[in-house]
Amino acid sequence: MKKILTSIILLLFLASPLFGQSSEEKKFAVRTSIFAQALTYNLDKQNGVGIFFGQLTTEIKKDNIKKAVNSFYGVNHAYAFNCINCDSFFIITLLGPYGAVYTTADGSTYTYSGWALNVVGGYGWYFENDISVILGSGPSFTTWSKESENLKSDKGYGKVVEDRVKMLSFQPITPFLAIGYSF
Numbered sequence: 001m002k003k004i005l006t007s008i009i010l011l012l013f014l015a016s017p018l019f020g021q022s023s024e025e026k027k028f029a030v031r032t033s034i035f036a037q038a039l040t041y042n043l044d045k046q047n048g049v050g051i052f053f054g055q056l057t058t059e060i061k062k063d064n065i066k067k068a069v070n071s072f073y074g075v076n077h078a079y080a081f082n083c084i085n086c087d088s089f090f091i092i093t094l095l096g097p098y099g100a101v102y103t104t105a106d107g108s109t110y111t112y113s114g115w116a117l118n119v120v121g122g123y124g125w126y127f128e129n130d131i132s133v134i135l136g137s138g139p140s141f142t143t144w145s146k147e148s149e150n151l152k153s154d155k156g157y158g159k160v161v162e163d164r165v166k167m168l169s170f171q172p173i174t175p176f177l178a179i180g181y182s183f
Helices: 002-015 157-167
Strands: 028-032 036-042 047-062 065-080 088-104 109-126 131-142 145-150 170-182
Touching: 028 131, 036 065, 036 170, 065 109, 065 157, 088 131, 088 157, 109 157, 109 170
Parallel strands: none
Antiparallel strands: 028 036, 028 170, 036 047, 047 065, 065 088, 088 109, 109 131, 109 145, 131 170
16 A cells, blocks of 8 residues: 555646646657556657556576466656657656565465656657557666565475566666657
8 A cells, every 4th residue: 555655746746747738739648568558648849757566477497486467557657859749869767666475386475565766768650640659678676575476386486586587677788679659
């Protein structure tokens, strides 16, 4: 509950200057990267803010970990060097709470939660039909803490999951691809 309230407060801080600030004809955009969706609002020619949410299931099948299910939502800010609704280099920051449930070979589950900050740099293409494609990469940092575990055996898979979570806490290169429509 604390994370949801914090996210709402962050969104309100970002949303306060929204109304009446955009000089762009196309003020909103919806974007998808298959496992994540976003709604953004153009504050001006070069800046946009928004919200995002998603879920990603990864089949791992390594070190007795079968899969991981990551859920996330949060707020984002985009800065385009030229303009939001044209071909331009950009920087996007994404901030929000994340959750992950790892399932091991014996059926045990380990639940983690934390906050993530992603900074993405790249290039966006904007087409005449209001479709856009964004391609980039950048670092990702996540703080994780174990929320719960549901053990099915005493094989000690929890240590393997914990090591994986620590390893994934900082990723120097995280790819980013999104396709959007502006309106």
